[in-house]
Amino acid sequence: MDGASAATPTGGETDAAPADSMLGNPASQATASGVAAPGEAASAEPLPSLPALFKAALDNDAKLASQRYEAEASQQNVPMAEAGLKPQVQASAGYIYQQSDNYYTDNPAYNPDNELSRVGSDYEARYKGVTRDQTWQLQLTQPLFSLERWRKVGKAEAQSAAAELKVAVGERDLALNVAKSYLDAFLASRKLGLLDAKRKSLELQVKQAQRAYDLGVGDRINLLEARSRLDQAVSDTLQAENELDNALSALERLTGQSPRFDGSALGDLATVDLPSDWGTADDWLSRTANNVEVKLGKQQQKVAEAETGVRAAGHYPELNLNLSYSDRSSNDPFRESRDASASVQLDVPIYQGGYTSASVRQGELSARASRASYTNALQMARQEVRTRLRGLDGDVRQVQALQRSIESSRLFLQAAEKGQQLGLRDLVDVLDARAKLYDQRIQLVEVIRQYLLDQLNLQAAVGALDTRDLVDTMTLLQRVSG
Incomplete structure (x- = not known):
């Protein structure tokens, strides 16, 4: 991945969206009893720059630094081998x-x-x-x-190229790990905002149910149901806080920085349109030869063949x-x-007692093993492409279905609240409708996160992942955040 040399923007363009809304129109979701609309108190803090965090990770990650030093050490094999041909x-x-x-x-x-x-x-x-x-x-x-010394030079050059490809694999894996931790932190922060609004709404519902029960006009079942919903919301909030802490800890380990995801605002996700035209699977499969792991497997095959040539030169x-x-x-x-x-x-x-012949046979077997490893890497890359394409197609359809479901749930919540005011519905119906709406919003954010992960992994599977993809991810997240 060419992230180290690419320009690192601070973020993409932000589409206009209602900043006072978690999902949908808050004004239509206020209850007659004065319950605050979900998301009205949510903050819209700017997101940390994902490309900047990846750039910091390139300089901070100890595992990648180790791979770079190993690559530099491997490069010294070339002059060492060439020295065998000089006086x-x-x-x-x-x-x-x-x-x-x-x-x-x-x-x-x-x-x-x-x-x-x-x-x-x-x-x-x-x-x-x-x-x-x-x-x-x-x-x-x-x-x-000396045929053996000449072939050692070719082997050293192949080893040096393989070491450079290992660094490329490490950079790609680092980019995916940073992106995954970033998306986990984004999701957890947004879940916290939704769950906080849900908890506040349920607290008011519990107070209403308790007041009605104390006045003798309420049902004890409704009170217990409201308290159960509130306790579940508190439990979900604690879990989301733990998920956020874990994601931030992973980002700090990778980048050496402590980014903050203070904002919890979400724009109108009903208007978010995800790209769905990814072309044919055959087009993507034809590009899997550019996968860095496939390239590494091919290069390691060349190293094994060069090693066999060196051993055969002993004759x-x-x-x-x-x-x-x-x-x-x-x-x-x-x-x-x-x-x-x-x-x-x-x-x-x-x-020499059969040593050279046995050494050559050993080298030939190692070359066969490397060819099998290359074939496996190519098959895994193709399988990854198929999996991610299916995932993207399913993510887009799931988002569209959830958007329709959220709109239906929003209308049902309004009807349940009016029905409660008219005495046609009870508090349990309102709680069910409200909880379902919150859960659907959380699920929608989770699907968008998975969509972005599938998108990044698809690009990585064909060796096309670069900083531009991280910028595009930031742009979509900013549109989601409103």
């Missing part, structure tokens, strides 16, 4: 102290005390059998032919050119020397 120069120095019992020390004719011998002559070190030598040597080796001979120069100084002048040599050395592997 190798080595210098060495040494000091040798040697005591020996040889022809000179055992022969009395060469005794330094003999008159015929000269004490302190060139033979003195040999008479005593003690020599002290200082040597230094400079040696150069140049490979003239071929190697030809090296050797140049050397050495200088020896000694207390025995007959041991002093300066030598320069040049040689061509041919090494032919004949038999």
